[in-house]
Amino acid sequence: MNLPDMKEAKSRNKEKVEFIYTNPLKSDAFSGKKYFIKTYGCQMNVHDSEEISGLLENIGFERVESELDADIIILNTCAIRENAHDKVFGFLGRCKHLKKDKPDLKLILCGCMAQEKHVVDEIMAKHKYIDLVFGTHNIHEFPNYLMNLGDGLNIEVKSNEGNVYETGETFKRDSKYTAWINIMYGCDKFCTYCIVPYTRGKERSRKSKDILKEVECLKEKGYKEVTLLGQNVNAYGCDSEEEISFAELLEKVAQTGIDRIRFVTSHPWNFTDEMINIIAKYPNIMPYIHLPLQSGSDRILRLMGRRYTKEEYLQLFNKIKSTIPNAAVTTDIIVGFPNETDEDFEETLSVVEECKYDGAFTFIYSPREGTPAAKMDDKIALSVKEDRLHRLNEIVNKYSNLNNQKYLGKTVKVLLVGNSEKDDSKLYGYTETMKLVNVICDKSLIGEIVDVKITEAKSFSLDGIVEK
Ligand code: SF4
Incomplete structure (x- = not known):
């Protein structure tokens, strides 16, 4: 496997600025007001919603569980799949009618969809009833946007993703026992089917000392488990000359003594031997690894821009299993990438048969506007793709069940x-x-x-x- 070009990535990110953001608004600025938040998509979005909730509660908002009781409704959106787009606008359409009885109700859209130009164009053309749109790079400014909200549609989307904001203790975490910790933002991989590098920007690692402080603080509060989060979590440190590697960070987090440590999502290309050895060494780093395969065909992997071959993936998988024998490994697989042949698909099945995953998230490929793969001409019928997904799921479920049976009586x-x-x-x-x-x-x-x-x-x- 080719090593990442650390030097190039580091010089590209030299302009990075990191600072602590303090909210200038008073804690009772919105006292008595209610917010409802709905989150779509991945753990990164779930954690962003914890940040948004914390920011709102710091200025007096109270959370409600129904949009009917809210003064502001926030949709934290996902851009990965087409049906997420339909769900968001379906929900917003229903909320629009609430404004008839509650003219002061504010509808707010944020998250990855807000970073997509075609979505913002669509909002400006067809959904002017939305009050505020803000993106993934300026969540911390949300309270100020609310304070200064003008009439009609306000759009606050920034493409400058150079800054890493430390919002400190403003998170309103969903759990008292398990916590997400963002350790880096963005992705530089540019897999050809994926919108994330466009919506989340380039890779930016947080300072390790701030991450460790956050872990210590959570441990003191009684948290048992932390999950280190990044779109490409094991690329941690590649963008910064001063920072340690992900393996070193894992070791330092393990040395804090917190009971359980997890991390998602790893890219096979950044998965080093050092990481494997550290996971094996520390019992508080959980033996669970999510290792996206996406396809078992070298031809499709090349078209996807995944940076590894089937052989290299299997070598890595076997190294993980031989060094950490009790490790459970799960994966992501896309079927029906443009012009995937029967032979390509059989290659994917052969990897699944060999790896016998504990579980897999399986998807039929759906094009995302603005990505290179969306421009690829595709001649494979949907029925063929559905049939492949069905066959794949049968095998995935078989191994998931067999792996679970091993726990019986233990x-x-x-x-x-x-x-x-x-x-x-x-x-x-x-x-x-x-x-x-x-x-x-x-x-x-x-x-x-x-x-x-x-x-x-x-x-x-x-x-x-x-x-x-
Ligand atoms: S590694 Fe690839 S699939 Fe994962 S977030 Fe980055 S571009 Fe998307």
Whole structure:
């Protein structure tokens, strides 16, 4: 595998500025006002919503769980899939009618879709009832935009992604036990099907000392688990001459002594031997790795701009499995990339058969406007793509089930994080390998890491009882 051109990336990002953002508004500026926030897409967006919630609650807003009770409705959007676009505008269309009875209601769209020029053009042409649109690079300025909101449509989208803002303790985290920590922003990989480098900008790493401070602070507050987040999390440090590598950062986070550390999402190209050794060395770095494959065909991987071959991916996979034997590995796979042949698809199936993943997120390719792949002529019928997805899912589910069966009768450590949605007598939590477990136990154990004996293994979850 070719090594990343660190030198080139570092000089490109020299202009990076990092500073602490302090909100100048008073804590009661919006006292009594209510906000509703709806989040689409990945963990990065979920975490951005935690930041938005924190910013709003710092100036007096209270969160409500229904848009009907809100004074402002915020949609934090995702640009990865076409149907996310339809869902967002469908929801906004329904909210528009609420304005008839509540003329002061504000509708706000933010997140990745706001960074897409064609979406902003569409809003200006057809959705002028929206009050504010802001992008992914200026979330921290949201309170000021609200304070100074003019009549009609206000658009505050910035393309300058050079700055990394440290908003400190302003997050309103969804959980008291597990926390997301953004360690870097953006992506420089430019996979040909992906909109992220255009909506999230180039790679910018946070300072490691700030990340470590955040981990220490969360540990002190009683958090059991942190997940280090980045679109391309293991490219951490590549953009900065002063910064340490991702493997070094992982080691330092492990040395804080926090119970559990996870990270998403890794790119195989940036996955180093040093990382594998550090994960194997520290028991508090969880043996769970999400390693996107996307395709098993070298021809398609080249067209996708993924920077590795099937052979290189398998070498990496086998190195991970031989060094960390208890590791669970999951993946992402796209079927039906433009002109994917039966032979290309069979190559993908052969990797799935070889890796026997613990799970996979599988998708039919959908073109995203503005990406190189969207311009590729595609002659493969949708029915063929649907058939491939169906065949792939059958194999993925088979291995997911077989991997889960290995847990039957074993005792594993589970961090209990909440009430089971389907059965009120149970709590749910996750094993070190990220298996979902439903457990019959006392509610007082929420937030604890407990020994659980697995009594039933299903395709997508486990059942268990707490061992005394
Ligand atoms: S690595 Fe590729 S797929 Fe992942 S965010 Fe970057 S461009 Fe998108």
